[in-house]
Amino acid sequence: MIDKLLGLAVNIFTLVTNIILVPINAYIREYLPSVIDSIIIISDFFVSLKDIMVWCVSFSGLSQYAIDLIIAYYIFKLTVPHLASTFKLVLKWWDTLVA
Amino acid sequence: MNFLKRVFNSFAWQFGKYLFFVFIIIIILLLTGKGVFALESEQWTDGGLSSNITDNVVLSSESDYSYTDYSSNYIRNFVYTQINQAYYDSTLSEIDFYKQYNYVVFPLSSSTIRIYIQDYNILMDYQGLNPIEGNDTKFFFWNIYCSNYQANITTHYLNIGVFYNMYIDLNYNTESFTWSNYASLSNVYREYISSYATSGFPYSMNLKLYDSYNNNFAWVESFASEWISQFNYNFRWRDIGQFNFGYIYPIYYYGLMDFPTLSNVATPPTDNENGGSDSGGIDINETNNLIRDLIESGISNINSVLDELKSIKEIIAGGFRDILDWLNNSGDYSGISSIFEDFQQDEYGLQQFILLPLEFIQALSTEGCVSMSVELPYVDKTFYLPCMKSIYEQHFGSIYDMYLIISNVVITYWVGIKCYFLVRELVDPTIESIEVFDL
Numbered sequence: 039m040i041d042k043l044l045g046l047a048v049n050i051f052t053l054v055t056n057i058i059l060v061p062i063n064a065y066i067r068e069y070l071p072s073v074i075d076s077i078i079i080i081s082d083f084f085v086s087l088k089d090i091m092v093w094c095v096s097f098s099g100l101s102q103y104a105i106d107l108i109i110a111y112y113i114f115k116l117t118v119p120h121l122a123s124t125f126k127l128v129l130k131w132w133d134t135l136v137a
Numbered sequence: 138m139n140f141l142k143r144v145f146n147s148f149a150w151q152f153g154k155y156l157f158f159v160f161i162i163i164i165i166l167l168l169t170g171k172g173v174f175a176l177e178s179e180q181w182t183d184g185g186l187s188s189n190i191t192d193n194v195v196l197s198s199e200s201d202y203s204y205t206d207y208s209s210n211y212i213r214n215f216v217y218t219q220i221n222q223a224y225y226d227s228t229l230s231e232i233d234f235y236k237q238y239n240y241v242v243f244p245l246s247s248s249t250i251r252i253y254i255q256d257y258n259i260l261m262d263y264q265g266l267n268p269i270e271g272n273d274t275k276f277f278f279w280n281i282y283c284s285n286y287q288a289n290i291t292t293h294y295l296n297i298g299v300f301y302n303m304y305i306d307l308n309y310n311t312e313s314f315t316w317s318n319y320a321s322l323s324n325v326y327r328e329y330i331s332s333y334a335t336s337g338f339p340y341s342m343n344l345k346l347y348d349s350y351n352n353n354f355a356w357v358e359s360f361a362s363e364w365i366s367q368f369n370y371n372f373r374w375r376d377i378g379q380f381n382f383g384y385i386y387p388i389y390y391y392g393l394m395d396f397p398t399l400s401n402v403a404t405p406p407t408d409n410e411n412g413g414s415d416s417g418g419i420d421i422n423e424t425n426n427l428i429r430d431l432i433e434s435g436i437s438n439i440n441s442v443l444d445e446l447k448s449i450k451e452i453i454a455g456g457f458r459d460i461l462d463w464l465n466n467s468g469d470y471s472g473i474s475s476i477f478e479d480f481q482q483d484e485y486g487l488q489q490f491i492l493l494p495l496e497f498i499q500a501l502s503t504e505g506c507v508s509m510s511v512e513l514p515y516v517d518k519t520f521y522l523p524c525m526k527s528i529y530e531q532h533f534g535s536i537y538d539m540y541l542i543i544s545n546v547v548i549t550y551w552v553g554i555k556c557y558f559l560v561r562e563l564v565d566p567t568i569e570s571i572e573v574f575d576l
Contacts, residue, residue, distance in 0.1 A: 093509040122563040
């Protein structure tokens with residue numbers, strides 16, 4: 039269930055990003071087509087950096103269990119505190135309103 | 138001094154002490170194979186093929202692959218021919234002939250296999266439906282875990298042969314042990330082509346056997362039914378492409394075939410038991426005399442086999458193997474990678490910049506060990522960095538195993554401590570800060 043929720047959040051984030059960037063991409067494609075190549079070159083550079091980072095992680099020889107655990111921790115750290123803070127905020131508002 | 142005092146009084150130190158003792162206890166249980174950490178029956182086993190599998194990972198050419206066929210027709214024709222040759226060859230006795238092989242199967246009939254194991258000098262009958270004979274249809278199902286992914290290669294070839302993995306329970310006085318070995322079902326290999334290879338996900342491959350008496354195999358792609366029981370079938374494989382498969386998951390058996398049962402363990406056969414009527418001129422009485430001699434010598438050697446199996450070296454090796462099996466099988470854990478199952482993005486535009494962290498995490502959670510090749514500009518050469526995990530396993534062996542265990546424990550401890558403090562802040566109503574990102 040938590041996996042599905044986090045997967046949903048990832049997909050929503052991707053969808054929103056695409057929606058925001060659609061007019062920008064369309065503008066570039068229509069009026070600045072030569073910029074596309076430079077964007078792709080820069081994008082490929084970052085993808086290469088990503089590949090190097092992934093290889094460096096695999097170079098460390100850590101097991102998939104350890105990598106999954108670290109990723110799970112950061113997913114937990116970056117998502118659950120927001121939910122808890124929101125819950126605390128709701129409780130604080132409720133106390134203020136009731137008082 | 139105050140700093141040290143604070144460190145020793147901190148919760149992390151106190152908690153760490155308990156974790157350390159728990160870790161020591163778990164290590165002791167693993168080494169001794171006691172309790173729930175024995176992991177003998179629940180975990181899949183490869184029937185002693187793990188070393189071969191590890192060796193095969195790095196094989197790249199067909200000539201490097203050593204394969205011995207012990208299938209029915211092969212044994213029937215080859216072994217009996219060799220028996221006759223040994224019988225008439227005065228320079229090589231029959232016992233010496235058998236001792237050339239670690240493992241020999243005699244297909245006595247459609248329901249009995251006679252097995253001679255040279256390493257332990259034991260001979261026994263294995264009675265039941267011979268899995269390598271019969272015309273009924275047999276289904277097999279297994280998963281392959283891919284440990285290496287190269288994005289530029291879209292077609293991969295994998296040849297697979299199926300082996301029958303047998304487990305034999307031997308009882309001697311009040312002690313018993315289980316011995317396992319494997320036999321080939323066929324030397325027929327299937328060439329597997331994958332165009333959607335992604336590491337981290339197991340491949341589902343299916344096999345349908347029919348009329349296996351003639352070694353004819355039909356492979357089916359679709360499989361839609363539940364398997365009834367996990368059974369001891371394994372397969373060996375080799376990689377003929379640039380695609381390294383790291384781990385092999387258990388094969389599930391599905392079909393109408395009865396499970397073979399062991400009987401007549403180390404019991405001298407009678408003259409009437411021999412079913413090798415189509416042996417092509419073999420002397421039955423001489424064969425049975427030979428078998429009887431082998432059984433008598435085999436019984437005398439069972440004690441040494443038990444001592445060997447009970448040695449502390451085996452126990453320690455088994456304990457570490459269990460740990461590594463568990464670590465390797467943890468790749469089947471799809472909790473992280475499933476988050477990114479539907480994650481897609483366009484190749485064009487600015488999404489690449491924004492979604493790169495997600496793509497990075499997705500790659501970490503799914504690709505595992507990767508190799509990398511970079512085209513160097515101006516010099517027209519390719520800079521290749523191989524997947525290091527297989528190299529570690531090949532060259533460092535037990536040191537790498539120890540590194541895996543220690544690193545897992547350290548990371549687990551670190552994550553546990555961090556999660557504890559995170560949760561402790563969450564449950565404190567006076568703390569409202571949000572720790573967003575402090576990488």
